[in-house]
Amino acid sequence: MPTQFEELQARANKRWAELTEGDSAWIRVGGGTSGQAAGTDAVFDAAKSAVESTGVNANVSMVSAMGLMYLEPQLDILMPNGSRVFYGNVESHEVADIVEHHVQNGEPLTERAFAYSGGDGSGFGNLPELKSMPTVALQQRIATRNFGDTDPHDLLQYVANGGYTALNRALTEMTPEEIVDEVKAAGLRGRGGAAFPAGVKWSFLAPSKAPVKYVLCNCEEGDPGAFNDKGIIENDPHTLIEGLIINGYATRSTHGYVFIRTGHELPIEAARKAIADAYEAGLLGKNILGTDFSFEMEVSLTGDSYVAGEETALMEAIEGKRSTPRFKPPFPAAAGLWQKPTNINNVKTISYVPEIVRNGSEWFKGIGTETTSGTAIVCLSGHITYPGMYEVPMGMTIREVLEKVGGGVSEGERIKVLQAGGPLNGLLGEEAFDTMIDFDAMSAAGASIGSGGIIVGNETVNVVDLLRSLIAFNQFESCGKCFPCRLGNTHMLEILDRMCQNKAKSADLALLERVGTSMKAGSLCGHGQLGFNPIASALKYFGDEIKSCLAGEIAPGGVYGDGTMILPTRTRP
């Protein structure tokens, strides 16, 4: 008799075969938040009506985005012969033409396409193969393995591509301890920024015999320039759900929460739908897949608060309180959500778990560097030719990512500054571009992978202005609980305001450092402790530029106070 999971797999494979192996073509339109912003909805509608009006035999789906945001809106067509051609920057009025030529007449519009895959090997003229494109070739997709291929709202498509086999294996073949050991052996480090070994964190929670234990997954993701957590949830929510269930099993927890910031609409919708589908399929709830393990999961939302992403503030938020950090100890593993033992992990961390369980720790350990195994999911934005979300192996240098994957600077001559890992982390100048993407190497360079966002600035970016924007963000987002952060950020912002207005005196730099040091040593949580990082790193890489502005000179190529910044009136009554 087939097991419950085998039955599910059989249904999934049937569904996938219908889509990919039948007589119909499959038109996939890349979705996601950035696709939506680029106009993907209109393209999708146009594709549907084109199929209707031409009467061709084709399925149309809104699938996950590939992460190549510079090509959005994006549409691809899989023909029954197995060839797949990708069209980028599609405008809705072109869709009918593409469908008519490609599906009806069997003549792809290669001049409008950017790549192809599959088929009989003869290719399509000059059109490059997808996997040969540098933005794809250099990637190694683990957490984002299904991007561009499956419909995030369809559980069966996920299962058909190997989904939930890891969960099935974990529940039927492995003990919780073995999973924790596997994750430890894989060297998976937390991707939320602190880079703490995930397996070790899990092992704090696992031994507790408490009747109720929680595993939380953090998708507050408020860092400007970071969109990989949202990206994973909206494009492939089940990889997260599966990982979180495994996390729950490994730590013998009873409840999971996916915590998402209000306003991240597509991820919220995707996570809710995925959880409901997982319940429906017996992957959540009582006796998962017919085993003894039971696990409940739900989505919890915050208000607009950056600090709600701090792990204990997040727990306060779930409890319905003002999201301010708690002091530690007690640590969450002892008393977390509702004072129960709790583990909290970032979306990316959890999303690697299914593949680690499926392929083994050795495989994962083999990717990346000695100290940081696996991949980095970087989000490139700013003055970069190919903005997007790319999963690259740890150990690539920043320069490789920028030049080869990102295609180098856009609108300008050179990349001057990088803001990596969110506004609590450092700025990087050109001399640091040969740093490896690796937790330890980055931190030695005075920056951090952090959340994975890299905002690129060309030579027109003024560092003091950039600093001011970052500190204004930090100041505005301080929860106001501990004195050093609440007041320190306000004063740092004030000093930067003066610098931007050419009113700063040379003593202001020392003052900035003094305030920054108090914040670092005195603050309750990371928001204040790390708040001086951008300035510290800017002094390291752009010291001259900052000092020149103290002397009352305008730095070359820069304009202070260009009006793009948050006005100080928002931060004072």
Place this chain on the structure above:
Amino acid sequence: MADGTTFKIDGREVVAKPGQTILQAAMDEEIYIPYLCYYPKMKPQGSCRACMVEVEANGRKMTVASCTTPPMPDADVTTNSEEVQGLRRNVVELLMSEHPHGCLTCHRIELCGPQDICQRHVTVTDRCTICPKNERCELKDTVRSVELDLRTPLNYHRRDLPIHVDDPFYDRDYNLCIVCSRCVRVCDEVRFDTALTLTSRSGVALVGTSHGTSLLESGCEFCGACVDVCPTGSLTERNYKWEKAVSEVTTVCTNCPVGCQMIAEVNKFGKVVRFKADLAGAANNGQACMAGKFGYEYTNDSLRLKRPYVREDGILKKATWAEALDKISAGLGNHAADEVAVITSPRGSNEDHYVAAKFAKTVLKTPNIDSALNADNALLSRLETRIGTGAASNPIWDLEGAKSLLVVTGNPTEEQNVLAVPAKKAVREGAKLVVIDSRETELTRYANEWLRPRPGSEALLIAGISRAILDEALEDQDFVSSRIENAEELKQALWKFDLAKVSRDAGIDEEQIRRAARVFAESDAGAIILGNDGLTDSTTERVVDASVDLAAITGNLGKPSSGIFPLYQGANTLGARNVGAVAGDKGRDIQGMISAMSSGDVKAALIMADGVSGFTPSLRSLPAALERLDFLVVSAAFDSEITHHADVVLPAATYAEQNSTVTNLERRVQLLRVTAEPRHEERTGWETVASIANAMGGDGFVYSSASTVFDEIAENVAVYAGLTYELLQSGGIQYPVFTPNSEILFSDSDSKISVSNPDYDELAGSITSDKLTFAPGRVLNQPERDVVVRKPAEMNYVDREQLIQIHPDDAKSAGLNEGDMIQVKSDNGHVLARGKAVFESPQVGLVGSTTLFGELATEMHELESADWTPHMPGLGLSSATLEAAPVGQGTGAAAD
């Protein structure tokens, strides 16, 4: 860990108790670490970072906030290294950038007066000398401990916010706020009110009210806990705002029987300028209420009676004590024993009551003596019969550990306020609450089951709960078999109760009765808080019986966090009863005296009138009755409707002007201390009575001091045997004294309790026969209803539509419809309430309405009498009629 952690602070070996943080351990050792957001008896917060210390343990060195960090064994803590001090200085410097600090950072801080010219040009409004908290500012201590420079390079931003001076009793000046959130936290985690909250975030985070700008609608109970904990001048009592205290005296509040230990601050003119709840107080654990915190200043009032007055030609004229006493000797001595009566003050001390009782017995030879608020006679006397003492079986703060609570016809949040604090804490921590009350009170808002029965059916309902417990075998079988003398009798009696009939007669769903039974009986520790608001004496006795039975069968006697807590009136009613100042079998009690005065049977009386007011429901007919007396002596602090009828008025000393003892509802004998000497010819109660007794030739009324009176009490009154002032100096003592575990009655496992033999028809007979009963309610806030706060003049006041809850059947018989403007009238035509009719009453015959505590606070604040606490109207039930409101009457909270 159980016996603590040994570590070192600044080289000194320190043992931290389990659960203590480094800061708490240091405070126990009197090692100074500055702090601003931490406050004793509150959870640590970790936000001010002023308490940072250096910890070296296991070879690692780190800087931590000592208020949140537990010590590690063998850790080395340094509180004052250069580095820590520098860090602290930087944090305080940041703080100074939003708090006026010209004086705080100046070396002349102790030298300048308010009128001095400032050499440093500190703006007048930024000076410490004009700050109301100048002499007691915690921020100042912290700033001085870190030795700031004269100036800081950081920009100073004054918030320039308007000061809130338009709510009752205290002012809020958020320009001085440092956002330590002590006030928010004390309101939330100690008082469970959440009237205050943090608003906004980042640099503009501040404290405010949860719904808007006024405290009147935010759920504030004006307990003043936030004012007591505020480390700066942000929150200050409005009266004597700028007064400097020169001494502090620990004493006891005499407004209700909780007996909160308070610290009175006295200025150099001998005025009591502030009352703070004492953190060391066993009965109140650092808490107080609106009356205790703000209702003290009558002792300073200029309208106080200063000397005796004697009535001549119908006019009260100034007299000497000797003249007055002559007149009294004649007046009182002139009557037969049964024609005189003595009424003692509810605020009176044990000494006052003892001497008054002795005077009545040996000089007047009359049995007619009672304490003015001993109207709860039945509650206490029945409890005396049933559990041996008319007092709580357990300590008040024992309530915080209760797992289930039953509150019957009592409103502790208003009348015995601090007793409600541990009860609310228990509920917050998960205890289940059952309330039996026809009125909506604050506690009904937290109730898991609010049984809102037909008035008078309370005893029946409690017996019904007991029946349901037996039905479902939820009783404590061990306790029932080993500790109850006659359990079988009760069981047999209760088997005759038909729950369906109880449900019908009380008007409560049978399933709800069962739920309440489960909620109460299934917990490990259930406490019963027992009031008698709106109950007749006979009903009260039945309610007491049913409650004791319920406590007994559930095994909730003789163990912590359980037991029975009577809610009676009068701060020292229990003491009065103990020392014999109550009517015996032959004497008239207070109600009997009032009717005997009206009928002319009692012709002369001595009244100790401190805290006696015709406003109190049970004393409403007293002033009129006094008119018929031939001779009346009143010892009073103020001219009132009582003194108007007096032939001789004697000036009374107040609570602040005496050493004496009072006994609270948990049997704790506590010491009042002189905070201010009497300025004129005022005498304390016992001095007054002793003077009269001596003038009338009484024997044994020469006392040198209050303590000698108490020594005599200790000799003659068994429960106080062995107590002396000396013993009471270090805090109150609960009787039975010198007995182990005496704080909990029945804790001896050999002690037995007997249960009653209830009769259904007798219990059902208590159900009111009034056609309509008006049951007014009052709550702290009703978030589901809109409240408008208006400011017609200087003060805020609540303006909202009054709703009258009536039953559709009653509306029909009165010819009214839902939505009509109606009024509720008492039998004598007095309008009790006016408002819009809503069909929300659960019982035929029950008319309800709910007002806000904010309205009461405004009313009390605006009262002209300095002694306003006796004027606080309780929520009494009354027989009523309904009618359409006259056209043109406003919709506001009406009552004339």
